[in-house]
Amino acid sequence: xxxxxxxxxxxxxxxxxxxxxxxxxxxxxxxxxxxxxxxxxxxxxxxxxxxxxxxxxxxxxxxxxxxxxxxxxxxxxxxxxxxxxxxxxxxxxxxxxxxxxxxxxxxxxxx
Amino acid sequence: xxxxxxxxxxxxxxxxxxxxxxxxxxxxxxxxxxxxxxxxxxxxxxxxxxxxxxxxxxxxxxxxxxxxxxxxxxxxxxxxxxxxxxxxxxxxxxxxxxxxxxxxxxxxxxxxxxxxx
Numbered sequence: 197x198x199x200x201x202x203x204x205x206x207x208x209x210x211x212x213x214x215x216x217x218x219x220x221x222x223x224x225x226x227x228x229x230x231x232x233x234x235x236x237x238x239x240x241x242x243x244x245x246x247x248x249x250x251x252x253x254x255x256x257x258x259x260x261x262x263x264x265x266x267x268x269x270x271x272x273x274x275x276x277x278x279x280x281x282x283x284x285x286x287x288x289x290x291x292x293x294x295x296x297x298x299x300x301x302x303x304x305x306x307x
Numbered sequence: 308x309x310x311x312x313x314x315x316x317x318x319x320x321x322x323x324x325x326x327x328x329x330x331x332x333x334x335x336x337x338x339x340x341x342x343x344x345x346x347x348x349x350x351x352x353x354x355x356x357x358x359x360x361x362x363x364x365x366x367x368x369x370x371x372x373x374x375x376x377x378x379x380x381x382x383x384x385x386x387x388x389x390x391x392x393x394x395x396x397x398x399x400x401x402x403x404x405x406x407x408x409x410x411x412x413x414x415x416x417x418x419x420x421x422x423x424x
Contacts, residue, residue, distance in 0.1 A: 202349070230412075239311070239398055239415030240350065284349050292404060293363050295340075295413060297349030 197222055200287050202298025211307050215272040219285035219298045222266065226287040226296075229261050231270045234282045234300065243283075244270070275305045309333060311416035313399050319422045320389055327385045328419040332401030339382050340413060341374055342398040343367065350398055356382060357404075389423045396420050 202219045209215055217231075228247055232240035244259040246252045252259045260269040268285055285298040312331045320326050332339050337358050342350035353372070354364045358379035368374075371389075376382040386393055397420075400413035 232413075237417070239400070239417050240413075241415065242412045245412065286349075292338075292402070293355060294352045295350075296352070297342075299347070299349045 199223065199226070199296040200285060200298045202285055203301055204299065205282075205301040206304060207301055208304045208306060209275055211275060211277060211305055213275050213305070215270075215275050215279070215303060215305075217270040217272075217283050217285070217301050217303070219268045220266055221268070221287050221296075224263065224266065225289050227290045228288040228292070229259070229268050230286040230288070230295070231257075231259055232284040232286055232297070234284060236281075240284055240297075272303075275303075277305045277307050279303060280305050311399055311401050311414050313397075313416035313419050315419060316417065317420045317422070319424065321424050322391060323388055325385065325387045326389060326421060327383055328397050328399075328421075330382045330384070330399030330401075330416060332381070332399070333403075333414055336401035336403045336414070337379065338402045338404055339376055340400045340402070341382070341384050342400065344396045344398055344418070345394075353384075353397075386421070389421075391423045394421055394423045 200221045230245045231243040234240040249263045256273045258271040282300040282302045284300045286295045288295045314329045340355040341353040344350045356376040371387045374384045396418040398418045400415045
């Protein structure tokens with residue numbers, strides 16, 4: 197069993213739609229939760245990072261963590277064509293020795 | 308440019324040859340990670356360094372793989388006797404951990420793509 201499982205894509209939505217991306221993880225020892233965005237042929241870049249359960253908002257992006265169900269989500273409001281990329285969830289223990297990544301969800305936002 | 312740089316960006320080699328990748332992290336970052344990413348998958352952890360010390364290696368890192376970070380600056384990842392299954396993107400990332408404070412941000416390079424024929 198992988199440490200983190202991510203809903204597979206691809207996901208295709210019209211511009212302006214609300215996008216929901218989801219992951220589940222297996223071990224409550226994981227304390228840090230991140231979302232990375234990866235454009236084609238580029239390295240991932242951090243979008244959002246959270247530690248506690250609840251919501252964290254940054255502009256059009258909201259990260260949600262439910263530690264009781266080991267479920268993490270990223271919501272994108274008013275999606276734009278420039279949001280088209282692969283989104284990777286990532287988790288880590290508090291020592292940050294390893295980051296475990298989901299398999300990624302490829303998002304396409306159509307103009 | 309003060310980001311993470313990797314070299315070469317793309318390497319094509321024949322099975323059985325040795326290859327070496329280099330990573331130059333952001334200068335003040337004391338942690339350096341190597342990940343491998345295959346098509347349609349997320350990055351998989353290979354190894355990480357705290358300064359010059361290699362503190363953890365994945366079981367994915369067979370004895371054909373070796374990584375070094377002399378003097379705690381740049382790092383190299385060498386693959387000996389390459390196999391077709393080694394074809395992947397090799398990503399380097401750096402981060403800074405000071406006084407137990409960490410933001411959870413890995414700064415990735417653009418990767419070194421390996422194709423083994």
